Amino acid sequence: xxxxxxxxxxxxxxxxxxxxxxxxxxxxxxxxxxxxxxxxxxxxxxxxxxxxxxxxxxxxxxxxxxxxxxxxxxxxxxxxxxxxxxxxxxxxxxxxxxxxxxxxxxxxxxxxxxxxxxxxxxxxxxxxxxxxxxxxxxxxxxxxxxxxxxxxxxxxxxxxxxxxxxxxxxxxxxxxxxxxxxxxxxxxxxxxxxxxxxxxxxxxxxxxxxxxxxxxxxxxxxxxxxxxxxxxxxxxxxxxxxxxxxxxxxxxxxxxxxxxxxxxxxxxxxxxxxxxxxxxxxxxxxxxxxxxxxxxxxxxxxxxxxxxxxxxxxxxxxxxxxxxxxxxxxxxxxxxxxxxxxxxxxxxxxxxxxxxxxxxxxxxxxxxxxxxxxxxxxxxxxxxxxxxxxxxxxxxxxxxxxxxxxxxxxxxxxxxxxxxxxxxxxxxxxxxxxxxxxxxxxxxxxxxxxxxxxxxxxxxxxxxxxxxxxxxxxxxxxxxxxxxxxxxxxxxxxxxxxxxxxxxxxxxxxxxxxxxxxxxxxxxxxxxxxxxxxxxxxxxxxxxxxxxxxxxxxxxxxxxxxxxxxxxxxxxxxxxxxxxxxxxxxxxxxxxxxxxxxxxxxxxxxxxxxxxxxxxxxxxxxxxxxxxxxxx
Ligand SMILES: Nc1ncnc2c1ncn2[C@@H]1O[C@H](COP(=O)(O)OP(=O)(O)OP(=O)(O)O)[C@@H](O)[C@H]1O
Numbered sequence: 001x002x003x004x005x006x007x008x009x010x011x012x013x014x015x016x017x018x019x020x021x022x023x024x025x026x027x028x029x030x031x032x033x034x035x036x037x038x039x040x041x042x043x044x045x046x047x048x049x050x051x052x053x054x055x056x057x058x059x060x061x062x063x064x065x066x067x068x069x070x071x072x073x074x075x076x077x078x079x080x081x082x083x084x085x086x087x088x089x090x091x092x093x094x095x096x097x098x099x100x101x102x103x104x105x106x107x108x109x110x111x112x113x114x115x116x117x118x119x120x121x122x123x124x125x126x127x128x129x130x131x132x133x134x135x136x137x138x139x140x141x142x143x144x145x146x147x148x149x150x151x152x153x154x155x156x157x158x159x160x161x162x163x164x165x166x167x168x169x170x171x172x173x174x175x176x177x178x179x180x181x182x183x184x185x186x187x188x189x190x191x192x193x194x195x196x197x198x199x200x201x202x203x204x205x206x207x208x209x210x211x212x213x214x215x216x217x218x219x220x221x222x223x224x225x226x227x228x229x230x231x232x233x234x235x236x237x238x239x240x241x242x243x244x245x246x247x248x249x250x251x252x253x254x255x256x257x258x259x260x261x262x263x264x265x266x267x268x269x270x271x272x273x274x275x276x277x278x279x280x281x282x283x284x285x286x287x288x289x290x291x292x293x294x295x296x297x298x299x300x301x302x303x304x305x306x307x308x309x310x311x312x313x314x315x316x317x318x319x320x321x322x323x324x325x326x327x328x329x330x331x332x333x334x335x336x337x338x339x340x341x342x343x344x345x346x347x348x349x350x351x352x353x354x355x356x357x358x359x360x361x362x363x364x365x366x367x368x369x370x371x372x373x374x375x376x377x378x379x380x381x382x383x384x385x386x387x388x389x390x391x392x393x394x395x396x397x398x399x400x401x402x403x404x405x406x407x408x409x410x411x412x413x414x415x416x417x418x419x420x421x422x423x424x425x426x427x428x429x430x431x432x433x434x435x436x437x438x439x440x441x442x443x444x445x446x447x448x449x450x451x452x453x454x455x456x457x458x459x460x461x462x463x464x465x466x467x468x469x470x471x472x473x474x475x476x477x478x479x480x481x482x483x484x485x486x487x488x489x490x491x492x493x494x495x496x497x498x499x500x501x502x503x504x505x506x507x508x509x510x511x512x513x514x515x516x517x518x519x520x521x522x523x524x525x526x527x528x529x530x531x532x533x534x535x536x537x538x539x540x541x542x543x544x545x546x547x548x549x550x551x552x553x554x555x556x557x558x559x560x561x562x563x564x565x566x567x568x569x570x571x572x573x574x575x576x577x578x579x580x581x582x583x584x585x586x587x588x589x590x591x592x593x594x595x596x597x598x599x600x601x602x603x604x605x606x607x608x609x610x611x612x613x614x615x616x617x618x619x620x621x622x623x624x625x626x627x628x629x630x631x632x
Contacts (some may be wrong), residue, residue, distance in 0.1 A: 015093035018029050029061045038351060046171040053120050061118045061172075064111040065179040071111070072186045072329070074319045075104040084314035087328035096225045119176070127206055135350075138357050143364055146389070147430045153356065155227055156349035163346045170343020176188035177336025177409065183329040190322045194315045197301055201323075204294025205330045212334055213285030215280025216341045218546075222276030223345060226269040233269065236262035239401060291330065295323060341523075361568045369447045371455040372440050372610070375541050382434035387422055394433070395421040397601040403594070405576035408568045408588030412582075412619070413598035419582045420461055421597070423546050426580065439541075457540040461547040461582070463530030465521075467513030470504065473529050477536030494530035494567065496559045533559065535567075539575055543568065546582040561588050586623045 017595030050058045074522045082097035094561045098277035139157060160167075184205060191198035239245045249255050249367075302319040305311055333437075384399040389444040395417045403409045411419045424430045425437060428449050437444040444452065457477065466473045472489050488508060491502055504510040505521065512517030521529070532550055543565060562628040583589050590609040597605040597612070605619050606610055612619035 006032040021242035043171050049406055050122055050126050054125050057118050057122050064115045067107060068111040069108045069182045070184050070187060071104040072325050075101050076190050076318045077320050080314035080318040081316045084312050087313055097105045113545045119172050126167040129538040135160055140392040142360055156353050160350045160353055166343045166346040167350055170171055170340045172341035173336045177333050180329050180332030182335055184333060185364040187322045187326045188331055194302055194319050198298050201294055201298050203293045207290035208287035208334045209337055212338050213341055215283035216338055218279045220345050224274045225271045229265045229269040233262045233265035299499055333440055367448055369442055371447055371451045375440055377440045378405040380438040384432050385431050385434045394601050399603045401606055406572035406577045407593040410581050410592035410595045417598040419598055420546055420599040423544050429453055455541040457534045457537045458544040459531050459534035459548050465526050467516050470510050470512055471508040491532040491535040494563055496534040496556050497528040497530045500525050541575055541577050543571060543577055543579045565591055586626050
């Protein structure tokens with residue numbers, strides 16, 4: 001992502017999403033297990049970021065940890081010397097050695113506390129100021145929206161966005177584990193000076209590590225396996241508790257049903273996760289049991305040897321001191337490794353997201369062509385086919401047609417026939433699976449996405465409800481002019497919103513959204529704000545209205561259509577702009593130059609209204625049905 005650029009090219013290639021939107025490309029099982037090399041590279045990046053962001057703290061942490069390793073040896077050697085010197089009656093040496101041990105103990109206590117605090121500070125700063133910000137920025141900068149409609153992407157985003165702290169924590173835990181291992185090595189070396197047999201404790205020290213990792217893998221697996229249930233219960237909870245859906249749920253009396261389904265999904269997720277936690281705890285206990293057995297046997301061996309004249313009393317003290325340190329070192333190494341391993345739950349999706357974003361960037365690299373200043377030929381669809389991830393049939397199937405420059409094109413068809421999908425492809429929110437869109441002969445894919453979008457205005461069917469001040473809600477349609485009140489006022493007029501704006505307490509400056517201390521709008525009023533937003537750009541080459549009046553009453557609908565037809569003609573005159581109007585209501589689109597009739601993704605008829613009526617085909621049937629329904 002953004003500033004983290006050291007990706008492993010092999011891994012990137014392996015993880016890059018497939019070129020098309022196939023189900024396989026989004027199969028969670030297909031997620032790569034990133035190589036150790038990749039994890040190391042990420043570690044180096046995090047170290048670099050820490051050094052850059054908090055150099056003093058990073059240095060202090062590394063120094064305290066190095067000191068912690070050194071004091072293990074100093075403490076044990078001083079204590080052995082003190083005991084042996086006292087036994088031999090060398091009081092001066094004994095006192096000096098005891099003092100050395102005391103100082104070393106004090107340093108141990110200070111470094112333990114200080115290390116933890118410094119680590120916490122570094123993690124907070126790096127995760128909040130760098131990682132979180134770069135994750136949000138990179139996700140927001142993706143061109144299309146397929147990632148926003150992909151469960152796989154969303155799952156990973158949810159995991160990563162809330163847990164960048166774990167990534168940095170995991171890295172520093174790994175560093176602590178390395179220092180713990182160094183401490184362990186020093187401790188074993190000292191034990192070796194008492195008896196080489198004590199080196200066997202290394203094997204026993206590895207047991208807790210190994211068993212702990214097994215447990216962590218079980219926990220990790222359970223979380224992945226239950227991610228869907230977890231998402232489902234969250235969705236059901238939202239359905240019942242959010243104002244929009246909550247109304248329906250209450251009127252329908254579906255609350256109980258939703259609550260029991262939510263409980264079942266929650267129960268399934270929690271049960272599986274708890275089972276895995278219990279298994280992990282059992283593995284941990286087993287590991288420590290094995291270590292304790294080895295430790296007790298080793299200590300018994302030292303005491304036996306000293307009792308039989310091999311070694312001094314100081315050796316026993318050294319063995320006990322070091323063995324205690326050994327326990328601490330193992331604990332540091334185990335907990336560091338466990339935390340670092342647990343962080344893989346976030347690191348793996350994080351690397352997956354980086355690969356995804358990188359692949360998207362590479363794919364967008366060819367899109368650099370400028371949008372034309374005006375259209376002369378129009379927008380040609382050639383064999384356009386598109387299938388949503390996981391869908392068994394295409395949403396658009398081999399659609400070929402020219403949307404002539406300067407024309408008003410209506411797209412009609414029944415629910416789910418592919419109308420909105422066509423809009424998404426025209427606005428580069430999705431890439432076609434096959435076929436091509438040409439803008440005056442240039443493939444749309446070759447045009448710079450930002451440039452093309454700047455030449456486009458769209459009012460989407462599922463429009464956004466931005467709870468800002470009304471003027472900003474509208475002004476967001478053309479960000480450079482967000483504070484241009486004359487322009488936002490004109491856009492509101494175009495959307496037939498003047499009457500309701502006049503009734504708002506502070507007109508254009510009214511804050512929207514009751515939760516933010518503002519006012520709530522009706523569906524129709526929200527739709528008018530979306531229409532106004534789409535009217536902000538003065539001269540788009542492509543102007544799209546997707547069901548622009550679905551929430552409006554008949555007089556508003558009529559008013560708005562008349563206005564936008566006039567605007568379409570004006571835009572056509574000025575720059576050969578194409579206006580696309582998606583509508584269920586056939587009567588409203590009769591004035592279009594070209595009508596496209598979609599049926600299950602196929603373009604089944606096209607032509608002007610009169611021609612299609614005369615042909616007596618699908619359009620004529622549907623038109624007749626609607627006319628009869630409105631007449632009755
Ligand atoms: N994000 C999505 N993921 C998967 N399938 C989708 C998605 N959006 C739409 N579809 C499916 O693609 C097909 C075409 O949908 P589209 O929204 O383009 O139809 P439409 O003609 O605009 O419908 P409506 O009139 O209801 O708005 C439908 O079968 C729909 O279920």
